[in-house]
Amino acid sequence: MDEQLATTSAYRPTVLLVDDEESILNSLRRLLRAQPYDVVLAGSGAQALDIMAAQPIDLIISDARMPVMDGATLLAEAHRLYPNTSRILLTGYADLALIIKAINEGQIHRYVSKPWNDEDMLLTVRQSLAHQYSERERLRLEQLTREQNDQLKALNATLEKRVESRTGELQQTADMLDLAYDELKHSYVTSTEVFSLLANLRLPKEKQTNRALIELIRVYCRDRAIDESSVRDLSMAAALYNVGKLSWTDAMMMAPSDLLHSTERELYRAYPTQSESLLMTLEPMKDAARIIRHHQERWDGNGHPDHLKGEAIPFGSRLLKLAVDFIELQRGLILERHMNSDEALLYIRKYAGRLYDPDMVEDFVQACAAFLSDVTLGDPNVKVLTTRELADGMVLARNLNADNGMLLLNAGKVLTLPLVDKLIAFEAMEGAKYSVFIKEPDEVALPS
Template sequence: MSELLPATGWPPGFTAAPVLLLVDDEPNVLSALRRLLRPSGYQLHLAGSGAEALELLSREPVDLIVSDMRMPGLSGAELLAQARARWPDTLRILLTGYAEVSSAIAAINEGGIYRYIAKPWNDEELLKTLQQALELRGLQAEKQRLEALTAHQNAALRELNATLEDKVRIRTEELRIANQEISLAMEKLRKTFFTSVQVLSNLIEMRAPALAGHSRRVADVARKLAEKMGLGADLQHEILLAGLLHDIGKIGYPDALFGTPLTRMNSDELGIARKHPINGAAALMSMPDMRGVADIIRSHHERWDGQGFPDALTGEKIPLGARILALANDYDGAQLGTLSAKRMTPEEAKQWVIEGRKFRYDPDVVDAFGQLIGKLPRQTIIERRLSGAELEAGMVLSRDLHSPDGMLLLATEYVLDDLLIRQIRDFEESFGRRLVVCVRV
């Protein structure tokens, strides 16, 4: 038998009326307990025997069992011991007479009984005991709820962490691939830009085959000087580009002027020659990233003593890159015969440059040049001389490759690929003769 009494306030931890099972073989005792507990709002189940109580427990969840000790058949102690084994979360209270105290103590130990209450009971003490028992049951239920919630949240957190780790790993890989693609694109752009610079540099050599390789050699010496002097990577790069493009202002020269040394030019020709640094710088001024290069080109014919052109700058008023480029340009030009009618040997050109210390060139640049020239490696290069038909991808040029009329096609150290090899063969077909391509062994 069970009944649900009106609620007057449940113990903490309960979201519904606590469920009590009252067990006694005496109906008058059950009636007395029901009357006492009616105002508390508990849901009550009544059982007249231990067997009936076990049958009810198997069907209904119960928070607290209050059982008499002495009952026919299954005693209260035996009932509560079985309840402990089968429904350990249910609290257990034993009603016992004074003569049964020793048996009650044994039942407490065996059945894990929360408390025993002596008969006849004091109503106030009984209600207080039940309230305390239900508060403990509520705390246990809340503890179980929180443990279950914590376990659920921990599982969700582990799943979230695993998901986040997967997302981070995937995103990291995506970023790595994106950065790799950007790096490849930047490298391709850099190579394309540098190739464009070399094409511009080659335009002069198409006009003057005798100057073949001049710009590249000047750029190489100038860059090595900048490195020797400990200049930053950005300035070294600007000096390299300026070396490749320093004669771009000569694109409008009359044909006859290309082969005329400065010492043999008349006043009109000198006037044209003195403008080529200005014209070269002007050609680059529309490119913001090339303005430093343009400044170097404009001033690469200035002299340390102020006797240069176009602005007659002196000493450190001349950009450092231009001071370096001036020396590298004259060193190669002296060997080509563009400075005087006599072409100098490398040793003569070196000595001529060193003698220009303090009036033509920056003394610090000359000193670095003297150290550099003495340390330039002289390597014996083993090479093969091949035609276009014999070339293979991956071969490295050991010398500059020129067209039959002296135009620079590819510079030393260029690595050949299938596209370049096809272009070389196309050139051979266009020229009607085989090119001699020198490659490293």
Template sequence: MTEDACGVQPETPATLLLVDDEASILSSLRRLFRSEGYRILTAESGAKGLEILEQEKVDLIISDMRMPEMDGAAFLGKVKERWPRIVRILLTGYADITSTIAAINQGEIYRYIAKPWDDTDIILNVRQALEQNRLKAENERLQALTEKQNHELRQLNEGLEALVEQRTGELRQTVSFLELAQQNLKKSYLNTVKVFSGLLEMRNKNLSGHSRRVADHARKLAIRAGLNESDVQDVVFAALLHDIGKMALPDRLLEKPFYNLTMEDQAEVMKHSVKGEMALMAIEQLQTPAKLIRAHHERFDGNGYPDRLAGFGIPMGARILAIANEFDALQAGTLQNKKLSEAEARAWLVEGKGKRYDPALVDLFNETKSAIAETREPEIAIKSYQLRPGLVLARDLVSGEGYLLLARGHALTDSLIEQIRQFEKSEGASLTIYVRPPTGAKEKTS
């Protein structure tokens, strides 16, 4: 297989096996599907078809029902037993209804098509069958990854170190913290989401802290908009993971502001919201956030992507996420070729009311600075040498580069404290750690 000029491997065409004892029908089907770009194999009998399947990888079979020695029902039944993942389509005459029922029962066919067929109809059926099979295989792959999540996280130290060693030295220093997050997965799902949201940021320092800031803005706006607790949580999860689809993008597309990219590169970046949804769709707890991620680049006027939704047809959480995301991106300089001040970013939002953004939500967002008094829990700022088991983090613990090490709410243990001190030693820098005051202790500020 060769690569194109951009280094991307072209997709291998699907292979079709056509089985019929009539040479004229095979010839007609071959001409029809070869023009669609498929790889075509043919067999004049079920036995010949089985011989080919022993030698070739086949994605879809179209078999005639009436054939000597082995009819279509028997042939597809054998295929189902030995190669169950191959899509099976039966060609049948109207007089063959009894045999067709047998084929459905024995071979579990995807669809039967009556002769004479309509070219457009049979082409569409094959396309749909192959796409459905591809999505099923992808869903099974994602489900398998989800089921092995605990095992993979236990091995994350060496696994992630090998995977991203060429891209970042920082990840090798923080991977032990990710392993510790796995041990608390059942008690704090949010902690794990935060960890994964930071993986992309480790590839590009321009994105450092972006997801957490977007999540904070989105949470405040969602509360201000009257969303219930469950919906607010979905918005926060979506905000933390909204850029996960960019993991598939090359570094060169992450290093420039979006509006400085070529049209072709912009089109490639614009695929990340759909890729993000696909990456999360198999995880039950993230199905709603996945839908918000897909829609967070839709515009209120209908000119967004990927589905060109408009107005209140865009989910509320996605409309909130769009505002929070671009507000931070404007100040970080990842959207335009210059960084805007907070006031300039708010003015940009106002200018986009009714076009890019929901006007009512923009008004609510710009009220949050003065209208929402953030309720902060009591906290004490200390150094690592003052840590002791039982203390609970009052803020996320982040590195000097802005990468998440431990999430707020973690209870410190001897092992965690030692990890923090080892991290400081390897970085040559001292961390300021915010913890909740022990019961009965007087709150201090630092």
């Protein structure tokens, strides 16, 4: 995969479906229609090989039982000719010999029994394409390393002939190695972000969190001059903090965590360690995996999985929790009600010293104000009052919404005493407690 494709989510993998039964092909095509893939169909092994010779194929899914050329033979030939293409065997028969042949000769990645479960099939396809992408990226980096090693060998062969410029040549070599290593590290960050975009396809747009998390954490780190290595680990942690949720049902993934019960709550508590275990085998991901493991710890020690307390929680995990909760509160993934950005920050301020590091909260509020234009809480001229603290002539700094989302008053509204009384009465009727953002007037210079 070239560099452009490796750094953008616009790339559409091509999936080849092979079966001699048209109904099976149509079923698979309908299943994959809404996915970000290009789908190609073949009715026989020979036709599939012709298609693979004419265009690149990222994943081939073949039926096991086909006339002339069975699926195992086709996948073995595909492995011989196109080893970088992922391979899945689809079988409706308990034919152990055929499956063993496909594994040994075709080196298939998975086999799926018919009839298949649609969600399991979609997950299998996503995992196979993700594996294929990672493998291609590894091969690209290995090729890059080999080319740079060849350049270094050529350079070393001529160094003795250029004694006068030896120091300059050595510096050039060191710079080349630094660039290669920087590209390798950057590639891992890019790969995690691309994978997080694929994982997010399970959620509707309004529930997706990872992209906003990455950008918010980078704003926080930029304004506080945090070192590049830590920013890289935090970015990867933000991209993959919820990868352990991929085994959940869609309904559970979209439900507020506060409403989960019994078995679901146990799954929720386990997702940080599940995410960590999926990433620990990748050496460059180990620090990011540790950040993810502890991002649901609480400052007072009542979090999970290890009940760490205070500064025993890694700094990156404390920051990731602030960012995750800020974004998820607005997405309705923690409480049933969707908060606006200022309400989410009030919630974080309220629980400073219990859930969050109290020394980080105000810096985080300022980062959010720099990240989002609708955050008013960082403005020193904005105060948050209860309805009973409101007075005649005060001006709203932002829209006031009821708990059900209904707009009550627009930002910029000048309050009157009758209007304040109505708000208090409506609040009591709803059993709610509103936080009202008031903009204090700028000082007016008096004439001398």
